[in-house]
Amino acid sequence: MARRVLALFAIALMAACSGNGGVPQATVTVFAASSLKPAFDKIAVQLLANDNIVAMFAYAGTQTLVSQLTQGAPADVFAPADVAHMTTLQSANLISGQSKIFAHNSLEIAVAKGNPKGIHSLADLARPGLVVVLADPSVPAGKYAAQALKNAGVTVHPASLELQVTGVLSKVSLGEADAGIVYVSDIVTSGAVDGVAIPDAQNVVADYPIAIMSSTQNRGEAETFINLVLSAEGQAILKTAGFEGV
Amino acid sequence: MRRARVPAPIGLLAGLGLLLFLLPLAGLVIKAPWGQALAEFRDPTTLTALGLSMFCSLTATAIALILGIPLAVILARTRGPLRNVLRALTTLPMVLPPVVGGVSLLLAFGRRGLVGSYLYDAFGIQIPFTTAAAVMAETFVAMPFLVIAVEAGIRSLDHRYEEAARSLGAGYWTVFARVTLPLLRPAIFSGAVLCWARALGEFGATITFAGNFPGRTQTVPIAVYIALETQPQAAITLSLILLAISIAILVGMRDRWLGAL
Numbered sequence: 001m002a003r004r005v006l007a008l009f010a011i012a013l014m015a016a017c018s019g020n021g022g023v024p025q026a027t028v029t030v031f032a033a034s035s036l037k038p039a040f041d042k043i044a045v046q047l048l049a050n051d052n053i054v055a056m057f058a059y060a061g062t063q064t065l066v067s068q069l070t071q072g073a074p075a076d077v078f079a080p081a082d083v084a085h086m087t088t089l090q091s092a093n094l095i096s097g098q099s100k101i102f103a104h105n106s107l108e109i110a111v112a113k114g115n116p117k118g119i120h121s122l123a124d125l126a127r128p129g130l131v132v133v134l135a136d137p138s139v140p141a142g143k144y145a146a147q148a149l150k151n152a153g154v155t156v157h158p159a160s161l162e163l164q165v166t167g168v169l170s171k172v173s174l175g176e177a178d179a180g181i182v183y184v185s186d187i188v189t190s191g192a193v194d195g196v197a198i199p200d201a202q203n204v205v206a207d208y209p210i211a212i213m214s215s216t217q218n219r220g221e222a223e224t225f226i227n228l229v230l231s232a233e234g235q236a237i238l239k240t241a242g243f244e245g246v
Numbered sequence: 247m248r249r250a251r252v253p254a255p256i257g258l259l260a261g262l263g264l265l266l267f268l269l270p271l272a273g274l275v276i277k278a279p280w281g282q283a284l285a286e287f288r289d290p291t292t293l294t295a296l297g298l299s300m301f302c303s304l305t306a307t308a309i310a311l312i313l314g315i316p317l318a319v320i321l322a323r324t325r326g327p328l329r330n331v332l333r334a335l336t337t338l339p340m341v342l343p344p345v346v347g348g349v350s351l352l353l354a355f356g357r358r359g360l361v362g363s364y365l366y367d368a369f370g371i372q373i374p375f376t377t378a379a380a381v382m383a384e385t386f387v388a389m390p391f392l393v394i395a396v397e398a399g400i401r402s403l404d405h406r407y408e409e410a411a412r413s414l415g416a417g418y419w420t421v422f423a424r425v426t427l428p429l430l431r432p433a434i435f436s437g438a439v440l441c442w443a444r445a446l447g448e449f450g451a452t453i454t455f456a457g458n459f460p461g462r463t464q465t466v467p468i469a470v471y472i473a474l475e476t477q478p479q480a481a482i483t484l485s486l487i488l489l490a491i492s493i494a495i496l497v498g499m500r501d502r503w504l505g506a507l
Contacts, residue, residue, distance in 0.1 A: 063475040131372065136458060138476045159375035160457025163471065171457070175358040176374045 026053045028221040031069060033081035033140070034059045034166050035105065036208070038189035039241035040079075043225075043234055050228065053221050061139045061164035069094060069213070076222040079210040079229075081105070081165075082140040086209045096219075099211035102229050104244040105183045106203045107141075107148050109196040110172045117178045119196055122152040125179055133168050133177040134158045141165035144204040145181035151202040169193065188242030208243070271489065278486055279479045286483035294461045295469035296487065302377065302465060303445035306384035310392045310441050315434065318396035340390045347386055348454025355382065355455075379456035380463045384445035391444050392437035399433025400426075436499060443495050447488065 028047075032040050037059045044055040058065065058073075062080040066088055069075060078095065079102075080086055086099050111119050117130060125132050134156070135142030142161065149156060159177060162168045168180035173192035183206065187195035210229060212222045228234045235245040279286075286292055321332055339347055355362040355373045365371040373379050407429065411421045427434075449467040456463040458472070466484055473481035 061475075067475050067478075131375065133375075133457065136472060138472055158459065160459050160463065163453065163458060163468075167453075167457075171374075174352060174356060176352060176356050176372075 026051075026218070026221050027056060028053055028076045028218050028225045029056045029058070029074065030077040030079060030225065031058045031060075031065045031073070031075040032077075032079040033062045033065070033208070034164050035081055035141070035183050035185055036079055039103075039185070039238045039243060042237045042241070043228060046233060046237070047225060047228055051221075051224050053224060055225060061135075063138050063140075064164075074215065075213050076216040076218045077210065077225055078213055079208060080140070081206055081208060082143070083207055083209055085140070086211060090211075094214055096212045096214040096216065099209040100226070100230065101207045101246055102210045102226075102234075103208040103238045103246060105185050105206045105208065105242070106244070107144055107181055107198055107206075108184045108187050109198065110169060110180045110182045110187055110190075110193045111178065111196055112172065112175060113192070113194055115194055115196065119179050121196075122149060122154045122198060122202060125149075125156045125181075126154050131159045131176070131178045132156050133160045133162060133171045133180040135165050135168050135181075136161040136163055139164055140206060141168070141181070141183060144206055147204045148181065148198060148202050151204070152198075183242070185242030205244075274482065274485055274489060278482050282479050283483045283486065286480050287487075289480065291460060291469065291473075292480060292484060295464055295466045295484070298377070298380075298461060298464065299446060299466040302380045302384055303388075303442055303448075305381045306388055306445040307392075307438055307442040309381070309385045310389040310445075311434070311438060314389050314392040314437075314441075315396055315430075318393045318400060321393065321397045322400035336393050337390050339387050340394075344387055344448065344450030345454050348383060348451035351379075351383060351386060351451065351455040355379075374455060375457045375459065375463065377456075377462055380452050380465060383451035383455045384448045387448050387451050388441045388445035392434075392441040395437025395440060396430060396433050399430045399437075403429055439495055439499055443492065446491065 030040065037057070040055075040057060040059075044057070047053050047055050058068075058075070060068075062082060062085045065078070065080060066085045069078065069089060070092060078086070078089060083099075083101075086095070089095050090099070109119060109122070109125070111117065119125065119130075124130075134145050137143055137146055139162075141164075160171065162171065165182050165186060168177075168182050169186050169190055169192075171177040172180045172182075173190060179196075184195065187193055210226055212219065212226070216222050229238075230246075239245055317336065321329065321336065324332060352359060352374060354360045355365075357363065357366045357372050357374065362373060365373070373382065403426070408421050408425050411425045416424070447467055448465070449471065452463065452465055453468055458464050458468050460469075464472075466488060470481045470484045470488075473484065
């Protein structure tokens, strides 16, 4: 899916390039966890303004990205939502050099605007009759949510295990679910749901690593993108999007 | 009369087209972990998904038969612009991306949906995330295949049999049950099988409208998708099962389809 979107993008881009006199445009292809979309889309605007580089994104659940990259999807930069999946690609020799942590994200409970069900803690999610949706444990957000619930000693019976964290968010914002566990950044950028904070003692902090793919044909552009993400400018964008900087 | 030879470029392109179908199948069969396949088959996750898929797809087919045959009758008997509108409505799910189908089902039958909000407020019934939602999603996507097949069957029917029965004093229901339906049996059968196969493979509308939970809404295609990322071997085994079912359908339908030509 992500690859198909990418291909369309590439075709559109080629068409655009041939339109402006055939000057080849520098590009960088980034495979990023879907939770990064709001922040990375803004960083892409900066990248174009500062360095005249066009960033193309494939956003998906981290585990989907990993299976695509393992199957040989062409990418320059990889930014998953956990270190474990970065390690998977590193041990497959698909990553060039070291990865760097560029942001942290913690969890929050997403509820309908105004919190009509009066949910104030993870323990409330175990209330009978409450429709709770989580991400599947194969997705980082689902793995973190399971850890947080374990930390809180709470057992919930989810109505659904969504295939990416955005699925959890949309089920809550459409009103089909009463609550879900998502990233703080999801709630900050969504605007359609309210967030209920999870105390630090129970919360799980997700580390977002970023690295260059060893198969890259655009190493310079990839480095420029990563430097921008780590720069004060990039970190400010990430903070506005609800991430914690490094 | 001697038939004209097919020019080489056509043969070449046809061969390429065939390869596009064949190679993925070959990949699946050759790369499959055959030694492990049986063990995967005994895996409770696999069995649960398979059982649920069977239940949902067969129920969806039954609903499609009950609602789809009357729809086909109406379609075949209607004339003029109304028929075009009805046909477009019926075939829409065939061309609509299934995920869009799932979103529209949510907006209609969800807790805050057009109809769903009344169900929820009056009876406390919530359809999404239930097995019923998976069945609805599959029916939505698969029923058009049945309707189209049965409608074509009605159109090609020799209506003189029905007229003869009526002239002999049989009422509408008697003619329908004793003459029309038996004559339509091949069309209904092939429509139902196509409908069932489509329901069995449904992914997009189901994941959007019904979500994913083992034993409740996690059908085989969804289980394949999840397994592909965590246990690729299990994904390949499940894919093989679906492939075997599809081939069984083709073999079983061979006479019907060839007979229709």
